[in-house]
Amino acid sequence: MTDPIKLYxxxxxxxxxxxxxxxxxxxxxxxxxxxxxxxxxGIEVLFPQGQTCCGQPAFxxxxxxxxxxxxxxxxxxxxxxxxxxxxxxxxxxxxxKHYPELFAGTPWQDKAENLAARTWELTDFLLNVCHxxxxxxxEPVKVAMHTSCSARREMGVAEVGPRLxxxxxxxxxxxxxxxxxxxxxxxxxAVRHPEISEAxxxxxxxxxxxAGAETVVATDCGCMMNIAGYAEKNRRPLKGxxxxxxxxxxxxxxxGEGKA
Amino acid sequence: xxxxxxxxxxxxxxxxxxxxxxxxxxxFSVVRDRDWTTAEKLERFETMITSVNGEVHRVAEDRWVDHxxxxxxxxxxxxxxxxxxxxxxxxxxxRQRESGPRLRAYDSPIDDWKPELFNNVDAxxxxxxxxxxxxxxxxxxxxxxxxxxxxxxxxxxFVVLGADQIYAxxxxxxxxxxxxxxxxxxxxxxxSGPSKTADIEQTLAYGVHxxxxxxxLILE
Amino acid sequence: MSLAPHSQEVRHFHPRVRSALDNPQIRSxxxxxxxxxxxxxxxxxxxxxxxxxxxxxxxxxxxxLSRLPELLEQLEDNCSRQGIRVHWAETGEQxxxxxxxxxxxxxxxxxxxxxxxxxxxxxxxxxxxxEGIEALESDLGEYIVQLAxxxxxxxxxxxxxxxxxxxxxxxxxxxGTERSHDVAYLTAAxxxxxxxxxxxxxxxxxxxxxxxxxxxxxxxxxxxGNGRLTTTVPPCHIAVTGIEKVVEHLEDVTPxxxxxxxxxxxxxxxxxxNMISGPxxxxxxxxxxxxxxxxxxxxxxxxxxDQELMDTLRCIRCGACMNHCPVYTRVGxxxxxxxxxxxxxxxxxxxLMGLENTQDLPSASTLCGACGEVCPVRIPIPKLLQRxxxxxxxxDSLRPSVVRGHGVKRNWKERLAWNGFRWxxxxxxxxxxxxxLLTRFRWFTPSQVGPWTRYxxxxxxxxxxxHQMMNERTRGGAR
Numbered sequence: 001m002t003d004p005i006k007l008y009x010x011x012x013x014x015x016x017x018x019x020x021x022x023x024x025x026x027x028x029x030x031x032x033x034x035x036x037x038x039x040x041x042g043i044e045v046l047f048p049q050g051q052t053c054c055g056q057p058a059f060x061x062x063x064x065x066x067x068x069x070x071x072x073x074x075x076x077x078x079x080x081x082x083x084x085x086x087x088x089x090x091x092x093x094x095x096x097k098h099y100p101e102l103f104a105g106t107p108w109q110d111k112a113e114n115l116a117a118r119t120w121e122l123t124d125f126l127l128n129v130c131h132x133x134x135x136x137x138x139e140p141v142k143v144a145m146h147t148s149c150s151a152r153r154e155m156g157v158a159e160v161g162p163r164l165x166x167x168x169x170x171x172x173x174x175x176x177x178x179x180x181x182x183x184x185x186x187x188x189x190a191v192r193h194p195e196i197s198e199a200x201x202x203x204x205x206x207x208x209x210x211a212g213a214e215t216v217v218a219t220d221c222g223c224m225m226n227i228a229g230y231a232e233k234n235r236r237p238l239k240g241x242x243x244x245x246x247x248x249x250x251x252x253x254x255x256g257e258g259k260a
Numbered sequence: 261x262x263x264x265x266x267x268x269x270x271x272x273x274x275x276x277x278x279x280x281x282x283x284x285x286x287x288f289s290v291v292r293d294r295d296w297t298t299a300e301k302l303e304r305f306e307t308m309i310t311s312v313n314g315e316v317h318r319v320a321e322d323r324w325v326d327h328x329x330x331x332x333x334x335x336x337x338x339x340x341x342x343x344x345x346x347x348x349x350x351x352x353x354x355r356q357r358e359s360g361p362r363l364r365a366y367d368s369p370i371d372d373w374k375p376e377l378f379n380n381v382d383a384x385x386x387x388x389x390x391x392x393x394x395x396x397x398x399x400x401x402x403x404x405x406x407x408x409x410x411x412x413x414x415x416x417x418f419v420v421l422g423a424d425q426i427y428a429x430x431x432x433x434x435x436x437x438x439x440x441x442x443x444x445x446x447x448x449x450x451x452s453g454p455s456k457t458a459d460i461e462q463t464l465a466y467g468v469h470x471x472x473x474x475x476x477l478i479l480e
Numbered sequence: 481m482s483l484a485p486h487s488q489e490v491r492h493f494h495p496r497v498r499s500a501l502d503n504p505q506i507r508s509x510x511x512x513x514x515x516x517x518x519x520x521x522x523x524x525x526x527x528x529x530x531x532x533x534x535x536x537x538x539x540x541x542x543x544x545l546s547r548l549p550e551l552l553e554q555l556e557d558n559c560s561r562q563g564i565r566v567h568w569a570e571t572g573e574q575x576x577x578x579x580x581x582x583x584x585x586x587x588x589x590x591x592x593x594x595x596x597x598x599x600x601x602x603x604x605x606x607x608x609x610x611e612g613i614e615a616l617e618s619d620l621g622e623y624i625v626q627l628a629x630x631x632x633x634x635x636x637x638x639x640x641x642x643x644x645x646x647x648x649x650x651x652x653x654x655x656g657t658e659r660s661h662d663v664a665y666l667t668a669a670x671x672x673x674x675x676x677x678x679x680x681x682x683x684x685x686x687x688x689x690x691x692x693x694x695x696x697x698x699x700x701x702x703x704x705g706n707g708r709l710t711t712t713v714p715p716c717h718i719a720v721t722g723i724e725k726v727v728e729h730l731e732d733v734t735p736x737x738x739x740x741x742x743x744x745x746x747x748x749x750x751x752x753x754n755m756i757s758g759p760x761x762x763x764x765x766x767x768x769x770x771x772x773x774x775x776x777x778x779x780x781x782x783x784x785x786d787q788e789l790m791d792t793l794r795c796i797r798c799g800a801c802m803n804h805c806p807v808y809t810r811v812g813x814x815x816x817x818x819x820x821x822x823x824x825x826x827x828x829x830x831x832l833m834g835l836e837n838t839q840d841l842p843s844a845s846t847l848c849g850a851c852g853e854v855c856p857v858r859i860p861i862p863k864l865l866q867r868x869x870x871x872x873x874x875x876d877s878l879r880p881s882v883v884r885g886h887g888v889k890r891n892w893k894e895r896l897a898w899n900g901f902r903w904x905x906x907x908x909x910x911x912x913x914x915x916x917l918l919t920r921f922r923w924f925t926p927s928q929v930g931p932w933t934r935y936x937x938x939x940x941x942x943x944x945x946x947h948q949m950m951n952e953r954t955r956g957g958a959r
Contacts, residue, residue, distance in 0.1 A: 019946045019947075021905070023946060024915065024945050024946045024947055025915055025918055025919075025941055025942065025945055026939045026940075026941060026942055027939075027942065028942045028944060028945055028946035028948075028949055029942070031946040031949075032946065032949060035950075047946075047950040047954070049908065049912070049947060049950070049951065050908040051908070052904075052905040052906070052908055052911040053901075053905045053911075055905075057901065058898050058901055058902070059866070060847060060866060060869070061843075061869060061873070061875075061894075061898065062866070062868075062869030062870035062871070062872055062873045062875040062876075063870075063873060063875040063895075063898040063901075064870055064875050064876035064878075064879075065875060065876055065877050065878075066875075066898045066899065066901060066902040069902045069906050070901070070902055070905040070906045072906075073906060073907075073908070101863075105878075106878065149846065149847075149848035149849055149850070150849070152849075153848070153849035153850075153852075153853055154849065178515075180850070181806050181850075182806045182846045182848035182850070184806070184846060185846065186845065186846025186847060186848070187846075187847075188843075189843065189844075189845065189846045189847075190931070190932060191930060191931050191932060192843045192844075193494075193497070193807075193843065193844050194931035194932070194934055194935065195494075195497055195498055195501055196497060196501070196807055196810055196811060196844065197846075197935075198934070198935040199501050199507075199810045200806055200807075200810060200846075201935070201936070202935075203810075225936075225939050226936065229932075229936030229937045229938070229939065230935060230936045232936070232937045233933075233935060233936050233937045234935075262568075264568040264569055264570045264574060264777075265568040267570055268552075268568055268570060268723065268775075268777045268781055269549045269552065269553070271777075271781040271782070271784070271785075272548050272549040272552075272723075272781050272784055273549050274785070275781065275782075275784040275785040275786075276548075276549075276784070279787070280546075281542070281545070281546035281787070282546070283539055283542035283543040283545075283546045284535070284538075284539045284542065285539065286536055286539045286540055286543060286732070287532070287535070287536060287539075288536065288731065288734070288735070289532075290528075290529050290532040290533045290536055290735070291533070291536065291734045291735045291738055308748060312747075312751070366765055367765075368765065369765045369766070370713070370765055370766040371715075374679050374713075375679065378675060378678075378679055394748070395748045395749035396748070396749075397749055397753075402767075404761075404763050404764055404765070407764060407765045407766040407767070408708070408712045408766050408767055409712060409713070409766045412705055412708050412709065412712065413709075429734070430734045430737065430738075431731060431734045434730055434731055434734065435731070439695075439730055440694060440695055440729065440730045440731075443695070444562075444695045444696070444697050444730075444755065444757035444758075445757065446562075446756070446757055446758040446759065446760065446761055446764070446767055447712070447754070447755065447756055447757070447767060448697075448755040448757070449708075449752065449753065449754055449755065450749065450752070450753035451751065451752060452748075452749045452750070452751055452752075453751050454751070455703065455704055455705040455751055455752075456703050456704070456751055457620045457621075457667060457703060457704045458637070458703075458745070459619070459620040459621035459624065459637060459638070459639055459704075460620070460624075460639070460644055460647055460663045460666060460667065461509075461513075461642075461643050461644045461647075461663070462512075462513055462516055462517075462637070462640075463644070463663040465663050465664045465666075465667035465668075466664075467667075467668075467671070468620055468667050468670070468671055468703075468704045468705065468706070469618070469671060469674065469675075469678075469704045469705035469706040469708075469709055470704070470705025470708065470709075470751070470752070471705075
């Protein structure tokens, strides 16, 4: 019953990139940074233009029919036997963990399981499949890390972000209180239960500020949008950035991309 | 209420339907296998029970009664509930001193002397069926000679334990003493320290309903 | 099943949440308590192969559930043979009536109670009091909650929502205890008040942590000794338990015990593990003359009808899920309005009370998974929350809903919204068109978007979508 141990594939020639709708529409620079990091590792990145959304918003609201209908056409987008890399624990978790549930006993079950088994969270893939080595070229900076709950618990990558940041010589990763606690985003939760969500994001933001971080580096744009949006509205001194944008910026000298 | 019984069982059986449920195998090694020596078990028991405010004294087998009298005097306890018929109790009875605590036996039903037991007994002495190193627990099976309330109502409970009576785990104790085959007594207990509570703001307080002190005399 | 009286209020979840969030005392009491409990739990499992232990805990509970009807019969046989009288109740109300009848047959006027969440669930105290029988809680936390005329806010630490000052004031008002912030003093005062009651009580009522079918043994786990007094001093003991608490063998108790106390309060073991297999024997001097076991269904057998939902019944009531829940930590136990609060409450109460009465609970979670991660018997709580969300909206035509009150949250607005979502995202061309319109008119997107922007700024769409960027870059993309 324990989660099966992850078996990382050998570094492939090609990967599929599933951007997620949030990255596509709001944070494309984070997606581009991820693609460029992969390419720098010598991997050809395939970006299927037919991709839209992983279906999670509908699924987690209980609308499985709608979720399935959104996913079904996309099950055909990844025909080659290459890994599918996702710059979000949340959407990655949806694909890896929940597609097999959602399609169990349906004609799409095999396809869904095949896709699920090939799905990887991007930072996990960079560290544990590409064995990426990062050369820091930026100025000294203090950052905190927020690993999303799904990246942490569904994708099992809690250690990955800190290890990647640890490769950057000029980056000080500060320790926050209760790092594993949820930021309060939870997709539609933030809208259905806004007061509880606010209490959670307020605590998270204050913990990050108290830790002395200038920027919170996040695995997921959802959490980043939540935390940075709260900080901005409440004039707290904290910026948010997707971790792959941050890694790309630090190792290439390109500034400011993918910030929230 | 046999109607309720029938209805509940029927619903359960219907629910399971024709699909037999196949649970995974139970691998008990994680709660069973400990390769501790007798000395390690003793040490572990002592550490664990002390960590929950139990008091432990290692004493020579022929000296424990003297030690008990000294402890009682130091704690200002003037009387002791002890069985004249168990091996542990009998020793206390035969070696009681004129100037020492007054002994009394639990020799009539509780209903006859409830206020006396609740209000006037300072301490009780019992044996035990062994102990568990892993959790620092004493195993008691109350008997006719040493009834259940002896280990519960008096403010101080003294327990005599042989150093060689310590099992590594609860699992081992159950298995080696053959509890399931013996048939369970009306009441069996694991006791790990004095009574306590943390119900007020998670602050520990001892002796809330049961004994405020648990003293273990380990005979070596 | 009739609704328990307090369930009338369950529906009003949001106002209670609001008032809990606005109460700094509640916020800090729970935050401090949950922080403490989380770190104690972590320390308690140091040196353990926790994942194997959780596997074993889950396996033992699954085995018990797989043979539930047979084990209940075996338990009944063995208990009866040993002199414990077994009663069955389909509803909480029936269980209350059984207990009342036992009390009346003995002319009982006063009942002393050990901690029992099932008795809270069936509101036994109110029932008995209406019948002229005094029911007094003896667990210190439950005693405090009863003095305050409240319900427990946590299943293991019932008075966790109060601090020492509040408890001191309460005990002063209700019992005349001197005001004091000395916890030892307050505890000693309660001991004295309750000892009198123990001596006089006609009946003791307790819960059960594990009921062992093989030996007919009721296991009770506690620290204070009130549970032992309750089950030993009065001449009659009534144990009341949900039907799911049965386990097969005595050895099955060992992993569950190891998991329960460490998960709940970070203790290696509780002070007392009390195993009862019969009433006082003829030659014994203490123990109750009569022991009764009341097996309560109250919705559990309907949970048993569904293999996925059945996992709910594995629960051993340790409370670790609430201790680790970021929502529970913020709002506290009373905001839920249900007997069992927190994650386990969210997946259990809809079955006991119907989704129509608990409709806000399944959605009140970020699905962060902290509960599932610590559950000692590996109940997939987030998955069950998701299932109940689906049941609430009847959201899956392939697998129709079965839970009581299913479809209660169906409404045209939300359905329309998700149909719109489907319309947009199932068609890549439509989605890409939407993306390009969104980026083109990015400065016209609203800065106020409902509850989201009450507390946050709204992100602006990007100047170009990644689709567009990749399309330009690769002149047609990978496909």
